[in-house]
Amino acid sequence: xxxxxxxxxxxxxxxxxxxxxxxxxxxxxxxxxxxxxxxxxxxxxxxxxxxxxxxxxxxxxxxxxxxxxxxxxxxxxxxxxxxxxxxxxxxxxxxxxxxxxxxxxxxxxxxxxxxxxxxxxxxxxxxxxxxxxxxxxxxxxxxxxxxxxxxxxxxxxxxxxxxxxxxxxxxxxxxxxxxxxxxxxxxxxxxx
Amino acid sequence: xxxxxxxxxxxxxxxxxxxxxxxxxxxxxxxxxxxxxxxxxxxxxxxxxxxxxxxxxxxxxxxxxxxxxxxxxxxxxxxxxxxxxxxxxxxxxxxxxxxxxxxxxxxxxxxxxxxxxxxxxxxxxxxxxxxxxxxxxxxxxxxxxxxxxxxxxxxxxxxxxxxxxxxxxxxxxxxxxxxxxxxxxxxxxxxx
Numbered sequence: 001x002x003x004x005x006x007x008x009x010x011x012x013x014x015x016x017x018x019x020x021x022x023x024x025x026x027x028x029x030x031x032x033x034x035x036x037x038x039x040x041x042x043x044x045x046x047x048x049x050x051x052x053x054x055x056x057x058x059x060x061x062x063x064x065x066x067x068x069x070x071x072x073x074x075x076x077x078x079x080x081x082x083x084x085x086x087x088x089x090x091x092x093x094x095x096x097x098x099x100x101x102x103x104x105x106x107x108x109x110x111x112x113x114x115x116x117x118x119x120x121x122x123x124x125x126x127x128x129x130x131x132x133x134x135x136x137x138x139x140x141x142x143x144x145x146x147x148x149x150x151x152x153x154x155x156x157x158x159x160x161x162x163x164x165x166x167x168x169x170x171x172x173x174x175x176x177x178x179x180x181x182x183x184x185x186x187x188x189x190x191x192x
Numbered sequence: 193x194x195x196x197x198x199x200x201x202x203x204x205x206x207x208x209x210x211x212x213x214x215x216x217x218x219x220x221x222x223x224x225x226x227x228x229x230x231x232x233x234x235x236x237x238x239x240x241x242x243x244x245x246x247x248x249x250x251x252x253x254x255x256x257x258x259x260x261x262x263x264x265x266x267x268x269x270x271x272x273x274x275x276x277x278x279x280x281x282x283x284x285x286x287x288x289x290x291x292x293x294x295x296x297x298x299x300x301x302x303x304x305x306x307x308x309x310x311x312x313x314x315x316x317x318x319x320x321x322x323x324x325x326x327x328x329x330x331x332x333x334x335x336x337x338x339x340x341x342x343x344x345x346x347x348x349x350x351x352x353x354x355x356x357x358x359x360x361x362x363x364x365x366x367x368x369x370x371x372x373x374x375x376x377x378x379x380x381x382x383x384x
Contacts, residue, residue, distance in 0.1 A: 103304075111362030112295075118362060125361050156361075157353045157373070163360055164352035169317050170303030170310060181349070188380035 018044040019051055023065035028101055032062055032108035032117065063120040066105055067127065073102065076131050082139035083182050086158060089132055090178040093159050097166045098173075106167070129155045145190060158185050210236040211243055215257035220293055224254055224300035224309065255312040258297055259319065265294065268323050274331035275374050278350060281324055282370040285351050289358045290365075298359070321347045337382055350377050 022044035026035045037058055041048045055061035073096050077088035096102035109121055133151035140147050148154055161181055165171045214236035218227045229250055233240045247253035265288045269280035288294035301309055301316075321344040328343035340346055353373055357363045 106360065107304075110360055112299075121362055125363075156356070157376070160356035161349045161352040164348070164355045168298065168302055168355055168359070169348075170313055171317075184349070184380045188376045 020065045020068050027108045028104040082144045085135040086182045093162050094173045212257045212260050219300045220296040274336045277327040278374045285354050286365045
């Protein structure tokens, strides 16, 4: 390979994956406020027009990349048992928030950075909580717990202490902590 | 008052209050990473040596100021009833986190800003949770709830969803949300 060798540019689904990965890389390197389509195009080795054709706005691209990253790093488990599904979820949330990429993405997309990501952020979290709420719905179907009016809220309140510990308190979240968190919240929703 | 009028410099407890208030002002204006003793001395209209005599390190001064601010803006209520004390606590936490000053202080002291505040932050939160845990201890004494092995953890998990909503999700926290949060967590610790 020489400097003048013609580089083969990726196409189709490969382009999509390359652009989403490049967006994550750029956000980790610079934060969402300073990321640019130029930088992403450079990192993915595609033309800017290729990006704009698929993602007309930068905000849309950022949220597509963050969503793809979350779906991959925090898949929703289906072990057939409520507490083990919830434990698995919490451990993945913990692992993601303690990884440099996961933390950087959280920081880059949180409210107050004036990027105008508010609507996209709301859609992102709604989708995440809805996906994770499947854990509850399956447990209800199995008769493991009573129907819940807002399973998404249960998930939100389950993962909140993990975020709070890691992001605000700077305290560790070990598996024992996660187990007691899950037990406590499940106890709160089961009939007394 | 003319430009040449001799200004009266504050003394004793007045100096202490003025320096702590100036520290909060400086942090809101610049963040903890860029705050300097010079800036604080200017704002409080005292000599730098006056500050160093009371607070040998800038980190110590920052944490003293943040602690004084938290103690003032989130006093621990004592209404004689568990859920109303917890509701009052949560509402003050919400009000503080939605105020420009409270939010700026949280951002300025959170982990990962490389200010080396880790030890002080841990002491700050331990003190806050211990103070708020008095609410639980008084409820146990009144026989309102069974003794808890870790009332501080209860408080941590109670306020976590409020932080998560406001800081990460960018969703509002209304009084109805707080009431259901308190009820749910209290239900989890009461005997079934």
